[in-house]
Amino acid sequence: MTALGAVFRPQLPPERLRDVVRAAEDAGLEELWLWEDCFFESGIAAAAAALAWTERLRVGVGLLPVPLRNVALTAMEAATLHRLFPDRVGLAVGHGVQDWMGQVGARVESPVTLLREYLAAMRALLRGERVTADGRYVKLAEVALDWPPATAPAVFAGAIGPRSLRLAGEAADGTMLVAGTSPDGVRKARRLIDEGRTAAGRTGHHQVVVYLHTATGPGADARLRAEMEVSDEDDIAELGVAGDAAAVAKAVQRLADAGADTVVLQPTGDEPDPEGFVRFVAREVRQLVP
Template identity: 30%
Template sequence: MEFGAGLFCLQSTAMAPRHPTLPYRELMTDARLLEELGYRSMWLSEHHFFYDGYCPALLPVASAALSVTNRLRVGTGMMLLPLQDAERVAGTAADIASRSGGRLDVGVGLGYRDVEFDGKGVPPAQRVARHSAGVAALQRIAVPAGAAIWAGSATPKGVARAGARGHGVLLSGANPVSLVRELASAHRQGWEDAGRPGGVRPKVAALRNVWLTDDPTERAAALDWQRASYVLYAGLGWSVAQQGSTQAMDFRVDADAAVAQAVATTIVGPPGAVIEGLQEVAEAGVDDVVFRVIIEGAPSAAIRRVLTRLADEVIPALDTVVAA
């Protein structure tokens, strides 16, 4: 099992206002720190037309982070491909992948916010076709240059498509372990049913809400930060349909219930509790974990302290864990 950190969204929110250049400067510091601590990857996130400056252009940011590191992989989680020009994205990704020694992970998603499609002048009805064209362009241009393609989906059908294409999948941190297990299985089945393209099973990575602390007061604060970070999703209008025994999570219809469900996924406590929680995630079929610790209200110093402790006290205990 390998580990990363995210999601770096480069926001300046009402709860934690700051000059809009500061998160971009801090990203360089964080990229260097993650590499020094031995993390495999850092992941960025994209949205458009949101009040807090949520990062709208991931490839230039990924390029900057790659330029100050030598081993760290940088991923887009997720680039909203239907809103982009497919050939331009593929060409830029290929150039960045080539210059970085193949350290670019291009995570792509369909997008779901009407305001983003309206603002970009893209009819939502075209999103699937535009996404497919974008993936084809990335396969043709960026993959030969060393970029890896990842998909973002919250449905068995969507992750099965990614598996059938030989692409990895990055699952949401808000997904309970029951849904993670179902999605990981569907991804693997999609790959097998398609004849195992590429010969090596593509990875299932999962964002997980994690906070390592021995202090009950900090534990409560961390859950508050997680709660605040998911309140933002009410503004973004995110939702996940019911899957099997996992209930729907709709921030548009019942924000309080959705926030509570998302916060309940948090693995929080001392090293032993965190290790146990992550072992459960691995047993659900996850190959790589991305620690979702860049959360609303959490001070940068606290985030870096947790990342350091996770690297020193948790990751070594999980180095030999391999998803079933």
């Protein structure tokens, strides 16, 4: 079955999170994803609050920008969440927006090298290993978590370009694809991910999560078009969907058929009813997606 989720956009103030989270929980939404975009809201702090306010909802952060975060800190935070809320946490790490990384003095010369070193160290720490690393960017000396998760959790990598997608297949447990990825883009991403997995000798299923630009209700088409124009995306038919539950479900199914395991519906930044949006996903779209 294709997993279905929705995004809480950080354009909303943090104090709106509780109402959206409770609406998602009450409606039976499977997954709610948060962002750590600069300079809106902390992904980890928001995730901890969302998880504490709920009993069943799975909460993800997609993604945590690795230039901004020491890998030991991210592993500590991830381990704490996984121990407090077993089987309800999803975390993705990635390059981050380079202009933002530059603003805080964290931009690196080789984002791919950093992500490779980071994934290796983070996954080892979450497996409970004692890690020493002397990489170009990641440097650890006999570091081990005192409270690693009982079972090593999946670590996802956010990826767009070919090198990053191959790296995700090689070094991550799953891949997160941005909104605006077409079904053909998902197929191409799967091929590149599989190239990385083959090169690394990895077997088993590799989870792919993809965001989908989504608008529903009054003015949906205009809101979606305006959002995608800001993002320099103009092929709404392939890269986003506006309409009722049936139209959204068809767009979700196209991504699932292309290889997505989880589709996360991303509302527009000016979505007028965030609580209603998560209810729409859980109650109307879910029943139409196998």
